[in-house]
Amino acid sequence: METPQEHNAIHLTGRMKLLANIETDTARATWMGDQQAILGTVVIAENQTEEVSARVSGRLDKLFVRNSGEKILKGEALYALYSEELLIAENEYLNALELVQTAESTDQTMVQLLGRAKKRLQLWGLTENQIISLATTRRVDPKVTFYSPASGFITNLKVREGEYVAEGTPLMGIANLSNVWVEAQVYSNELDYLKAGVPVEIEFEGYPGQMFKGIPAFRSPALEKNSQVYLMRYKVLNPAGTLRPGMMAYVSLSGAKVKTLTVPKSALLFSEDTAVWVETSTDQFEMRLVKTGIENKDRVQVLKGLKEGEVVVTSGAYLLNSKNIIDKGATHTMLGM
Incomplete structure (x- = not known):
């Protein structure tokens, strides 16, 4: 009389295994934790976001970024501001520079006056290159371009071109x-x-x-x-x-985590019971009922039905099941059904 395992055993030739794309893995003990x-x-x-605020009062003449999410590199232009305050500060710097350069003798007061005028421009956001350009060309411009202090992505863009902003007004953020x-x-x-x-x-x-x-x-x-x-x-x-x-x-x-017997989740066949196909010998396969436990993304614990070292089918199991239906009949396709 056939045992249940023999009744659910089938034989495949090497060519049939290749056509069915049969792949296998081994039941083995692994560390498993409920996930x-x-x-x-x-x-x-x-803590990775730098807020950009208006350094001086004025009108936003141009925004070089249009939308939140745009990528910006440190030193790239962010916005241009038209500011009467900056215009006055630029003139004060040029006047102090002219006074120092044309005086027959330079005293400490003149040098301090020039230093304070330059410091004011720096505090209002002008770069060293912009100040050098101002000193070289002697041309003041009420429209000044401000540059990105960091690399990142624009966030929370709060202003539009043409708006008037006061000193300290939040303009946007730069997220690293x-x-x-x-x-x-x-x-x-x-x-x-x-x-x-x-x-x-x-x-x-x-x-x-x-x-x-x-x-x-x-x-x-x-x-x-x-x-x-x-x-x-x-x-x-x-x-x-x-x-x-x-x-x-x-x-x-x-x-x-516990060390326990596991198989790949792809080996499981689900119906009224859970089963796997086991390769019992070369080209010989049998269906086996299993009881499973905890699982993770890839593997599942086997509590009953398999022994460590047994080879289970991970790809092509449903084709084996179909062949079993054809060979044995649909009434006994899975044990216990």
């Missing part, structure tokens, strides 16, 4: 995306997965299969207002600038 995936979002790291934050909300029943200071793996929607390391940067001490979640923030290195604000992220939180 929980939570959704997160890439946001700009607040060399590292970013991933913010995620964690429910109270998921707190057991959080370990102080322990990095996590993060996968981003735009880069499937590529794992990034997230370093814990902040955990809210209490529930968020009017909700049942805690805010978590992870720092992720982003040297190439590929991660951009708003991207969706999947944060993997792991529980305590």
